[in-house]
Amino acid sequence: MGAMIPSAPPPKNGKFKLESSVKDGEAVFKLHGMVDEDAHFASVLATVKANLESLKRVRFDLGGVSHVNSSGIREWLLLLERLYLAPPIEIVNVSSGFVEQANMVSNVFSRPGLTVISFAVPFYCEKCESSKTVVVESKALKQGKQVVIPDAKCPKCFAAMELDSVEEDYLSVIRKLAGG
Numbered sequence: 001m002g003a004m005i006p007s008a009p010p011p012k013n014g015k016f017k018l019e020s021s022v023k024d025g026e027a028v029f030k031l032h033g034m035v036d037e038d039a040h041f042a043s044v045l046a047t048v049k050a051n052l053e054s055l056k057r058v059r060f061d062l063g064g065v066s067h068v069n070s071s072g073i074r075e076w077l078l079l080l081e082r083l084y085l086a087p088p089i090e091i092v093n094v095s096s097g098f099v100e101q102a103n104m105v106s107n108v109f110s111r112p113g114l115t116v117i118s119f120a121v122p123f124y125c126e127k128c129e130s131s132k133t134v135v136v137e138s139k140a141l142k143q144g145k146q147v148v149i150p151d152a153k154c155p156k157c158f159a160a161m162e163l164d165s166v167e168e169d170y171l172s173v174i175r176k177l178a179g180g
């Protein structure tokens, strides 16, 4: 009950927060909370611009994002557009909030030089009400021509867990990214 496990899903409705770091030619931006009209990415652009010559990669970690609304997705698309000079972009831990939007808005992750590395897939146990997030690499979700979301076992009662999101959203987004 209420125990914090490191893989707990992001808290619902937390305010937008951005963490940035630049190290060894890589700029990492971690997004947290709600991506909405309060999501301002000016500091991302400033950081990338200031380090443009030494940057080999820009990485966005979306694992802490609880929800994305239409204003937030506009800010995100604008950011990608303004990052046209940036080196290759890698996206990790795509959360279900982003998946939902990526399913409705076609170009959330489509941009030359952008790769979605992994998804943070939320699971829920109906038996004991535990939840956990499993990070799955994009390539592991594609099995030949099939797209499959792996099964998850509850860490507490070992029952099979349910996907705590709309499965079809994930599948269609992954198919889109796979170009299929």
Ligand SMILES: [Zn+2]
Residues within 6 Å of the ligand: 125, 126, 127, 128, 129, 130, 154, 155, 156, 157, 158, 159
């Ligand atoms: Zn359980």
